[in-house]
Amino acid sequence: MNWFSRVRNSIPFIARQDSTPDNLWHKCKACGEMVFAKEFEDNLSVCPKCNHHDRIGAASRFGMLFDDQIWEELSSPTVREDPLKFKDSKKYVDRLKAARAANVGNDALTNALGRIHGNKAVVGVQDFAFMGGSMGMAVGAAFILGTERAIAEKCPYVIFTAAGGARMQEGILSLMQMPRSTVAISRLHAAGLPYIVVLTDPTTGGVTASYAMLGDVQMAEPNALIGFAGQRVIEQTIREKLPEGFQRSEYLLEHGMLDMVVERKDLRDRLGSVIDYLMAAKAAA
């Protein structure tokens, strides 16, 4: 199906009077400008007007990264579902069902194996669209699985982070993903393999305070929100306005928490170079 028929098929039978069809135009979340959807998509979901890097899912990410757009998606590991039988205003199992119905995947972290500039890499992508990308047992298990596959393939593990933090509905078991993912990174390092982090908007809470900050090389997309504590919590604690650009990629770069801020269009090449440097000695051996 070409782009035009995709758009045409998605136009509702009776078009709504008050808005342009969603699929034809994209309204930038940052500057509010309307951009032709095709142009936006071709621009890797980055606003051509203001350079806002929109949140994207795993499939789009893999498509932008791997050589010849070829990759093998790793099957997601099975975990205990709703171990605490958690219920707030809604049952956690119902929240999971709703998230899955939206077709963004089985949970928030998807791995794939492919090549970047000829070098093999396992890439994990956290999808904010699945329950805010939150880190629960499924994310932890997928992270571990990704690193294990990288060890088996003798290649780096690259993680694209995006999460509001830990998945509260899994209580302490979500918190335990912090040491669990850290164990996985230690094992990758013990095998002499690189661990590369690309922080995307937003990465906060327990994810930032574990695997998102342990990369051998730390990259971030421009203007991504990255932090440990939420801005509202900080404002309530210090009772003053936050500085300009606080907890954004460029701010983290300035404060020594990142190696580089990389535009989406340059990410593939930049990752390719970094992997090339980190794997050169191994390749020669």
Place this chain on the structure above:
Amino acid sequence: MTMTSYLEFEKPIAALDARIAELRETADTGEIDIESEIERLAAKSRKLLASTYAGLTPWQKTQVARHPARPHFKHYVAGMFDDFLPLAGDRAFGDDKAIMGGFARMGEQRMVVIGHEKGDTTESRIRHNFGMGKPEGYRKAIRLMDLADRFGLPVVTLVDTSGAFPGVQAEERGQAEAIARSTERCLTLGVPMVSAIVGEGGSGGAVALASAERVLMFEHAVYSVISPEGCASILWRTADRAADAAEAMQVTAADLKRLNVIDRIVKEPVGGAHRDSALAIQELAKAVREELETLKVLSPAELRAAREARFLAIGAL
């Protein structure tokens, strides 16, 4: 021990104790019937205290874990060890007094002890930042773990924090990175590590010091991914539902033992650690000593492997 502050749910006990105190004042003449009435009420109060504490809800336990008179790091250190030599600073920025540490000796067993200190007076609470660690605190912990590893000293951590400090400067200096590295350092230690959740185990700020192969927890301590108030305000949209959030998140020692997140529950005196600090501290010392004893036989590689296996097994099908 005289009690200065009763928790909300202890009101019936407080009323009995007040009545006893009242009678005592009028009984200095030593009248027999008043003495026996006091004894009767005291027995009733003890019984009520025991039954109340045997059936604490997760939210009540949260309040006990936060009780201002509960023993803190300095009390544990004074009570558990024959010697304590404090060490300070992260060698990069400063000395965070929310996370304390140093060399400690229990009998002939030398070790490094690290823990959160909440403080117990207005002045000391401010000095210790209410036990909320900053990056330099976690980096001090890393430094002390490095020392311990290099010189073959076991590491004991005492966890008691509502969470790592949420502030502009803490973010600027890499709060997240400091926590992540501290967790990583725990996991790579080649010496035995025993952690005890003694009060509040608040989220990442706790994990950073609690990623040990043996994790102990006091009977009325709590350990959770987010505070019940925080969870309630996000999921129920009001902090008033904190009790429900505490229940749903399963934050008690019994819950966490069942989930294999902790290994051992340390009994508290009847009515909580704050009612008999000396006894509570003694119980903890005994548990820590026993755990260190069993870990002594393991090689550095075995210790690391045991620690990794422990965490990888959590939540397994």
